[in-house]
Amino acid sequence: MKKILFIIPLFLSLALVSCSPTRYNTQLFGYFDTVVSVDGYFESKGEFERACELVKETLKEYDAIFDIYTDGELKHLNDTKKAEVSLELANAIAFGIKAEKATKGYCNIAMGSVLSLWHQAREADVPYLPDRAKLEEAARHTDVSGLSYSAYNADKIEITLTDKETSLDMGAIAKGIVSDVLRERLVDAGFDNMYVNMGGNVVTIGNKDGEGWNVGIQDPANEAGIVEAVKVTDSCLVTSGSYQRYFEYDGKRYHHIISPDTLYPSDKYLSVSVLYENGAWADALSTALFNMDVDEGKAVLEQFDNIGVMWITTDNEYIYYGTLE
Amino acid sequence: MTAKIKCYIIIGKGGIITERKLFHKKDIVVLALLLCLALLFYFTATREKGERAEIWINGDLYKSFELKEPFEIKLDNGATIKGDGESAYFEHSDCPDKVCVNTGRLSVSGEWAACLPNETVLKISKGNGDVDTVS
Structure with missing residues (x-):
């Protein structure tokens, strides 16, 4: 009987241990x-x-x-400049526009054209510095107001990049x-x-x-x-x-x-x-x-x-x- | 061998008094076993060689170094802390009592040396300041 009394708490404590995450x-x-x-x-x-x-x-x-870079939904929009997008992407772009405003343009999802020049330079077999003139040309197409939304139906949203040189990069907010x-x-x-x-x-x-x-x-x-x-x-x-x-x-x-x-x-x-x-x-x-x-x-x-x-x-x-x- | 201590326990509402020896032989065996376990735990858990030397100033982590890499840092408060690849220590301090310098070399996780006048603590930790992850 005494042995049993001794063993019970032992099992109880084991059970407790196995239950705790x-x-x-x-x-x-x-x-x-x-x-x-x-x-x-x-x-x-x-x-x-x-x-x-x-x-x-x-x-x-x-x-x-x-x-x-490969075959994402955003790449499709960047390539075609006009596409029907998922609600998730539309919401993310809407957030990006809000963030651009709140940060006085210092976090800008429409900087894609500039960022891609740097991306190419960084990923090249022999890395190089992007051409200054090209960077400045690309920077002329980074205005988020060049984005237009059209919502038709409840869950179908079309987004148009009105400036055909603009592309989106969500790298700063995606994660x-x-x-x-x-x-x-x-x-x-x-x-x-x-x-x-x-x-x-x-x-x-x-x-x-x-x-x-x-x-x-x-x-x-x-x-x-x-x-x-x-x-x-x-x-x-x-x-x-x-x-x-x-x-x-x-x-x-x-x-x-x-x-x-x-x-x-x-x-x-x-x-x-x-x-x-x-x-x-x-x-x-x-x-x-x-x-x-x-x-x-x-x-x-x-x-x-x-x-x-x-x-x-x-x-x-x-x-x-x-x-x- | 049974301990000769007697202990009276009052059980229940009726106040029935039973008599029981405080230590049975079995109790002593169990206690000895527990003590052995505790000692074993103490030696395996705390004698672990540390991986990082952390420098805390005014209660904030100021900097941390990998213990296996030699380092030397001169703090604004006049203390110099050095690592020799095995241990870390206060090499020099401007403080009057030099307790921190006299503490000597630290290498085991949990060991520490403090320079109270400068509110500087050198502490050895298991690694990465025991953080869960790094941003």
């Missing part, structure tokens, strides 16, 4: 040209796999919408938009304590162990290091960094965030991180702020509540704003 994580490759990490607490391996499937499906779906969709779908599916990291775009659900997910801000000078650790609960932390994507020409680095002012890689910062509940805005703002002086940026940020920003300047100075202060 377990941490699982994995990396997904082949989406949005980056590595995607899925990490969190799940009731079982099966539940974790269900979450991963949901993430994969969503990434695949949105990759096929935003892709402008942010997807992170919001991912969060909505994962929460609806019952997952309550996890995060997804799409190459620096981190979206968290729940608060890990009560304190929030511990997200580091990458040290621009040291790939393995961080400069700051931030607790993130049901929110997004997005970093735009000059170290993320670049090429070298004549011993100098040229990164992927192109300033609408200079049409060259913006040289004010090494990175800009934004902590905000909405992933699309966090993504748009991290790009916009990268192209703006700190004061201009702070003026833009006044439109937002509960937002945090960290700038790392080219001189390695750290500047903090809002909830990251």
